[in-house]
Amino acid sequence: MADTLFTNVRVFDGGGEAPFTGDVLVQGNKISRVVKAGFGQSSAPVLGARIIDGAGAFLMPGMIEAHTHFSWNDQPTLDAIQRMPPEEHILWCSEVAKKYLDMGWTSCVGAAAAKPRLDVVIRNAINDGTIVGPRYLAASQEITVPGGLGDTTAPHLPQHEFAFGAIVSGAEEMRRCVRMFAKYGVDSIKINLSGESITGMPSEMSQFTSEEVRVCVEESKAWGKRVSAHARSSWAVKECIKQGIEVIYHASFTDAEALDMLEANKLKHHVAPGLAWLINTCHHASQWGLTPEVTRKMGYHRELEAAIESMKAMRRRGIRILPGGDYGFAWTPHGTNAKDLEYFVKFVGMSNMEALLSATAWGGPMMMMGKQIGYIREGCLADILLVDGDPLADITVLQDKDRILSVMKDGVFHREPPVGAGRPVRSGAPLNATRWN
């Protein structure tokens, strides 16, 4: 693997400061040197390193998606996701994994899979090079209760193969279920603590007894697994904090008590609201019969308002909010994930800088990788994007694949920068080049 020297780039290093012009050297899978330099002024080439003249392009850390469902298949219902046969489903996941990398997401946190082993198999296949995809944390199916969010069985078709989630009732069934997913090799266990209005169980309603939740967390921790929760209701958010559920998805409805608890524990938990789902379900799903009138009746408009208020309150309290919007439904197709950053700016009041940090520096702990990713700093892993444009001036440029000039993961280009057309890429220096020696 050739080393790579990016010259003439504007470096956004994940630290929160304005970008600077400089060079970034990648050796092996790590960033080994970051230096400031005047524009147009190239630093000394490194022996054997391929030189990429960024011509002023924006260089930033690969983005981290906090709420990913590779196995959601861009369909309008949970049932339609579940009905895809496993053979087709695994190929679908493989295709989606590549799409995320294409769009600059070099790390993704699995938030639940539609069949027991999909996430684990895809993670393993990425890691052993069978397929192409981002760094990935594999999730279990959603664990739910009979009649809860994710129970797609019908009264006359009670077979568990019809269920989108894994259905348990009682502490011992929960324990058995968690053990099964731990056996399969997941990184995290997903539990649905609240409802979801579209399924008929309102988002403000909660499911599970505290004892079932306790057993879920206890057993997950015993196996060294992380727990993440679908938690839209206020009770569900509080339950996450009380029981030590690290990842809180949605958190639409929060009362003062929930916010106080979150603030007091803000370094222990990660919050990803998944605003894309709410916004698009409210306003862009008419084609699938979900007109604004219908979704208003379901309660989604009220929830969207509540969620925006919750996120604003969290932002004021210094609670970090992460992108990842439940993409993979018909009206939130995979690959459009960078819209979350636009939503953060537009609805939550974040600056472009904050939105960019939420997708980079803040994501490292979410990936359980600390500061190894999310930064352009010496010693960090070389997950690097080269962007045509300035996301700090216009956050939407990250939604456009053509503007993401290149994607590097772990020191290897997934997509190389284009050659020519004002963005010259010089070929690798021959080892005996006298000009530099």
Place this chain on the structure above:
Amino acid sequence: MAPTLFTNVNILEGTGVLPYRGSVLVEGNRIRQVGRSTSAITPAGATLIDGAGATLMPGMVEAHTHFSWNDAATLSGIQTMPLEEHVLWCAKVAKRYLHAGFTSCLGAACAKPRLDVVIRNAINNGQIPGPRYLAASQEITVPGGLGDETLPHLPFPEFSFGVNVNGAEDMRKSVRMFLKYGVDSIKINLSGDNFVPGADSHTAWMTDAEVAAAVEEVKMRGKRIIVHARSKASIQQALRHGIELIYHASFTDTETLDMMEAAKDASSWSRASPSYTRCSTRASNGASRARSPPAGVTSWSGTRR
């Protein structure tokens, strides 16, 4: 897609004619022109590829392909790969065949019911790269026969490499299931194989009633039936039932060879897919390979038009 012009290539037509210098024009998905001129005029917009004397030949056709065999040492080692990994394995292998120059492959059986069908569909809809592919069923066999990997204390069908049937009606049901899944061909094992304890290559086990039921179902739906047949008895059984694709044919005698020769041009078998090779042998050892006629000469395995 721009047309492609290959110039300065040695053209191997595939007709038995010796290679000659020339140029080949591809437009869309067709070969439009094959010329003996080495300085052909490039059509506007065409991508010009100077072959510099390289041999240009048809993509190769593999007649006995198992994408789902996973380079394991035993059938059980193939069978115990979980479904999800197995699909990704097949996708990887499909690409490998294409890279090795095989632009068409005939599936000869897969290790789980839908693997071949799913891979064929994924290739055809552009989801994965791979050769043109005909999807096969699992191997249909009998209890104790080649492909029955169940154990006495683990009799579950999921443990079995092939599908076990007993009797004509069981066969019919199994064939119908695979046809429902969308296979192009049904594979049945008419003989054993030397690496299977108690069911060596000379074993033949299916009743004519079972084979007839399979053939009837397959022909009714316009699909192809293909067989694993190493022994004389099994080859003769295949010929009796008008089965068009015989794999292996290791053990033959004069009588069997006479029957094969008499059947080689039989057109009554070819309704389902007249453009494909009707009969194909796959030599399994040096001895049987030596019996094959030299390449380029009319042969048992040659293509007829």
